[in-house]
Amino acid sequence: MSSRSVFVTGAGIGIGAACARAFAAAGYRVVLSDVLQPEGMQVTEDINAQGGDAEFVFLDVRNTKQVNAAIRDTERDGFDVVVANAGIARKKPFVELDDADWMETIDTNLNGSMRVLRAALPAMLRRKAGAMVVLSSISGIAYGWDKHAHYSASKSGVIGLIRALAVEFGGQGIRVNGIAPGFIRTAQSLSEEHSLGEAGLQAAVANIPLGRIGEPDDVADVAVFLGSDAARYISGQVLVVDGGLLVREA
Numbered sequence: 043m044s045s046r047s048v049f050v051t052g053a054g055i056g057i058g059a060a061c062a063r064a065f066a067a068a069g070y071r072v073v074l075s076d077v078l079q080p081e082g083m084q085v086t087e088d089i090n091a092q093g094g095d096a097e098f099v100f101l102d103v104r105n106t107k108q109v110n111a112a113i114r115d116t117e118r119d120g121f122d123v124v125v126a127n128a129g130i131a132r133k134k135p136f137v138e139l140d141d142a143d144w145m146e147t148i149d150t151n152l153n154g155s156m157r158v159l160r161a162a163l164p165a166m167l168r169r170k171a172g173a174m175v176v177l178s179s180i181s182g183i184a185y186g187w188d189k190h191a192h193y194s195a196s197k198s199g200v201i202g203l204i205r206a207l208a209v210e211f212g213g214q215g216i217r218v219n220g221i222a223p224g225f226i227r228t229a230q231s232l233s234e235e236h237s238l239g240e241a242g243l244q245a246a247v248a249n250i251p252l253g254r255i256g257e258p259d260d261v262a263d264v265a266v267f268l269g270s271d272a273a274r275y276i277s278g279q280v281l282v283v284d285g286g287l288l289v290r291e292a
């Protein structure tokens with residue numbers, strides 16, 4: 043068993059759960075965190091039942107004290123990889139968006155990522171090694187998503203965070219990268235209220251050169267790569283994982 047370790051936020055379902063399983067399959071000790079306790083516990087049990095080494099900690103990434111305590115209580119001598127995945131997408135026309143709507147999304151997606159990376163950094167700095175992977179989105183990098191200005195702004199914001207931290211901490215052996223998924227089949231994208239829903243996802247396939255909606259594993263495998271030594275010379279980058287959507291012919 044490798045002694046490498048990873049901390050994943052939003053690990054109860056979707057891309058986060060797939061990341062937890064993929065890192066476990068790669069031999070990592072996995073700390074799963076989420077506000078979805080039963081779901082997170084279930085993934086944790088599954089990993090352990092398959093011979094892995096996983097534990098679950100309840101964590102709302104909007105709560106600085108909880109974030110600091112969760113990392114401190116589980117990091118041992120520091121995580122090799124942190125995956126800042128927890129996020130929400132809420133559909134709201136921009137003129138109806140009030141400050142509370144804006145803050146909820148920014149506080150979860152952007153501030154939440156910042157809190158987790160900040161909490162994990164001191165131990166990584168002590169051991170002069172570590173990799174951070176942050177979930178952005180095609181709507182943070184190049185894709186305008188109507189009625190999702192707050193989401194898009196949060197997902198562009200994490201790209202600034204990734205670049206700044208890559209420069210600030212590269213000299214101390216820490217790599218910081220992001221992933222910008224396209225349409226991935228999860229609760230988020232399947233929400234009729236807040237995203238495309240099943241029919242919308244099916245319609246989107248026509249614009250995806252690889253001819254299918256992405257699966258959480260498609261993203262998780264990239265997270266494992268970015269966290270691994272195979273990505274040792276990659277930092278400050280955001281990998282687009284969208285089946286070719288952004289470069290399709292109009």
Ligand SMILES: NC(=O)c1ccc[n+]([C@@H]2O[C@H](COP(=O)([O-])OP(=O)(O)OC[C@H]3O[C@@H](n4cnc5c(N)ncnc54)[C@H](O)[C@@H]3O)[C@@H](O)[C@H]2O)c1
Nearest residue numbers: 052056057102103127128129177179223225226228229230
């Ligand atoms: N599904 C897609 O098509 C897609 C596309 C681009 C980016 N993303 C991003 O990927 C990440 C994972 O998304 P997903 O599709 O798996 O969504 P999902 O809704 O299936 O899962 C999101 C996870 O984040 C957790 N979460 C939400 N608020 C939280 C909080 N305050 N504290 C802790 N955990 C919290 C949820 O409980 C859940 O486990 C998100 O950041 C999302 O924005 C997803």
